Amino acid sequence: MQLALFLIFGGLAAAGAINLLLQRHPINSALSLVVVMMSLAVLYWSLGAEFLAASQVIVYSGAIMVFFVFVIMLLNAGEEERTHGSRAAYIVGFPGAAAIFCLLSFVFLSERHALGSSNIGGYLNHVTSNIAEISTLLFTKLLLPFEVTSILILVAILGAVVLARKEQ
Amino acid sequence: MSHLSPFQTFLLLSILKVVVVLVLTLMAVAYTVLLERKFLGRIQNRWGPSRVGPFGLMQPMADGIKLFLKEDLLPIAAERPLFIIAPIIALACSLISISVVPFGQVTHVAGVDIFQIADLNIGLLVILGITSIGVYGIALSGWSSNNKFALLGSLRATSQMISYELALGLSLVGVVLRAQSLSLRDIVNSQSAHGMLSWNVFGGFQFVAFFIYLMAAYAETNRAPFDLPEAESELVAGYHTEYSSMKFAMFFMAEYANMITVACVASLLFFGGASSPLGHLLPDNFGGPFLTAVFPILWFIAKVLFFLLLYIWVRGTLPRFRYDQLMSFGWKFLLPLAMANIVVTSLVMALRS
Numbered sequence: 001m002q003l004a005l006f007l008i009f010g011g012l013a014a015a016g017a018i019n020l021l022l023q024r025h026p027i028n029s030a031l032s033l034v035v036v037m038m039s040l041a042v043l044y045w046s047l048g049a050e051f052l053a054a055s056q057v058i059v060y061s062g063a064i065m066v067f068f069v070f071v072i073m074l075l076n077a078g079e080e081e082r083t084h085g086s087r088a089a090y091i092v093g094f095p096g097a098a099a100i101f102c103l104l105s106f107v108f109l110s111e112r113h114a115l116g117s118s119n120i121g122g123y124l125n126h127v128t129s130n131i132a133e134i135s136t137l138l139f140t141k142l143l144l145p146f147e148v149t150s151i152l153i154l155v156a157i158l159g160a161v162v163l164a165r166k167e168q
Numbered sequence: 169m170s171h172l173s174p175f176q177t178f179l180l181l182s183i184l185k186v187v188v189v190l191v192l193t194l195m196a197v198a199y200t201v202l203l204e205r206k207f208l209g210r211i212q213n214r215w216g217p218s219r220v221g222p223f224g225l226m227q228p229m230a231d232g233i234k235l236f237l238k239e240d241l242l243p244i245a246a247e248r249p250l251f252i253i254a255p256i257i258a259l260a261c262s263l264i265s266i267s268v269v270p271f272g273q274v275t276h277v278a279g280v281d282i283f284q285i286a287d288l289n290i291g292l293l294v295i296l297g298i299t300s301i302g303v304y305g306i307a308l309s310g311w312s313s314n315n316k317f318a319l320l321g322s323l324r325a326t327s328q329m330i331s332y333e334l335a336l337g338l339s340l341v342g343v344v345l346r347a348q349s350l351s352l353r354d355i356v357n358s359q360s361a362h363g364m365l366s367w368n369v370f371g372g373f374q375f376v377a378f379f380i381y382l383m384a385a386y387a388e389t390n391r392a393p394f395d396l397p398e399a400e401s402e403l404v405a406g407y408h409t410e411y412s413s414m415k416f417a418m419f420f421m422a423e424y425a426n427m428i429t430v431a432c433v434a435s436l437l438f439f440g441g442a443s444s445p446l447g448h449l450l451p452d453n454f455g456g457p458f459l460t461a462v463f464p465i466l467w468f469i470a471k472v473l474f475f476l477l478l479y480i481w482v483r484g485t486l487p488r489f490r491y492d493q494l495m496s497f498g499w500k501f502l503l504p505l506a507m508a509n510i511v512v513t514s515l516v517m518a519l520r521s
Contacts, residue, residue: 051293
């Protein structure tokens with residue numbers, strides 16, 4: 001079951017990501033990104049992190065991407081011209097992507113014996129409440145980073161208000 | 169069923185549950201439309217539909233046939249794939265969220281709970297998430313039909329739904345704090361101890377949260393008095409101006425399915441779901457196993473029906489908001505009130521524990 005879910009939604013996420021790059025119209029790209037986010041949420045869920053999955057859907061697909069689509073709709077952005085990218089993209093990009101691919105395959109191959117034996121999905125399902133675990137962690141061990149992040153977001157909101165305010 | 173493996177029984181019963189719930193929901197949607205027309209008619213001192221069948225009871229069928237047989241127009245300037253996909257998103261999202269609603273007490277048949285499609289431990293978040301995805305249906309329909317009224321309607325709808333989603337989500341925190349779980353089954357169980365006295369809206373002192381939820385939910389479903397996205401005096405018909413035939417019907421069905429979902433969630437979270445208001449006054453095994461299973465469903469249906477009638481009553485009574493009033497009501501009144509409700513609820517709970 002888990003393998004089937006992984007194959008379907010992993011494939012969907014990859015297809016959505018490729019479609020995001022290939023589409024010429026910004027709104028189609030934004031919608032492909034929504035598909036990627038939703039497939040990622042299903043992958044989280046199949047790993048037993050259902051709270052993470054739900055917040056992924058609510059925050060990313062439900063709030064942030066809606067604003068993306070909203071802005072694209074308001075600006076009425078047209079189709080994009082297909083151009084050749086800068087030369088730096090070719091010189092740095094392809095070797096960089098190859099390097100990341102090699103690094104990831106190296107990590108996975110060297111840790112091969114640990115693959116499939118982790119018990120994430122198993123012991124978070126129904127036995128302990130995922131949400132209670134996360135909130136205990138957030139409000140005890142990670143309290144300082146959590147509050148600092150909240151203040152950071154507050155500062156960002158204030159900055160947005162200052163930027164958006166009309167000149168007196 | 170003895171020759172089937174447990175997984176096969178589970179699969180077959182789940183498919184059966186999905187089909188039954190889907191058919192019942194669609195029937196309920198059709199008859200909610202009729203209920204609304206009849207009830208609005210009575211409010212406005214007229215009869216409402218009365219010609220098709222006895223008391224107009226076949227009117228939904230006639231409407232369905234009419235919508236099926238109408239010509240399906242597709243504007244030339246419309247963005248084709250999105251124009252077609254938008255009503256599908258809207259209807260699908262409004263129908264999916266009914267799958268986590270528990271309709272009755274836990275009743276196991278062959279090891280499967282037959283009165284709930286899926287008991288998820290984040291059921292409430294699933295409903296909120298699916299609601300937030302449903303925004304895409306409306307946003308894309310307005311943009312893809314390439315019509316200024318449709319675009320304005322969908323912009324209004326999107327910003328209204330995003331704004332009221334905050335108040336909606338925050339109003340539910342008090343309930344989650346009291347139940348200490350996000351599973352809808354647990355939330356219902358936490359209110360079933362003493363009948364009406366332990367319901368969240370009375371005994372739980374969550375009436376503030378209840379009113380916030382109710383108002384935010386009316387805005388979320390784009391219903392009167394918050395029906396600005398389809399304000400016919402300003403925007404023709406809002407986001408579905410260019411839609412005809414079954415595509416229009418899908419938006420229409422999505423709106424009423426959303427109403428039913430909101431009514432279900434309101435009765436689950438604040439009115440004890442399928443639990444009886446009388447508590448344990450009647451003995452628990454009153455009338456044998458069949459009646460024990462059926463009574464909670466009747467209570468649930470009665471509560472949902474009450475909320476649907478309330479929806480219609482409000483629509484027949486209140487005038488439409490102005491758009492700036494709508495926004496300032498959501499952001500400056502409902503949101504701070506919901507936050508205050510969270511603080512007070514958690515303070516009281518911390519002091520009492």
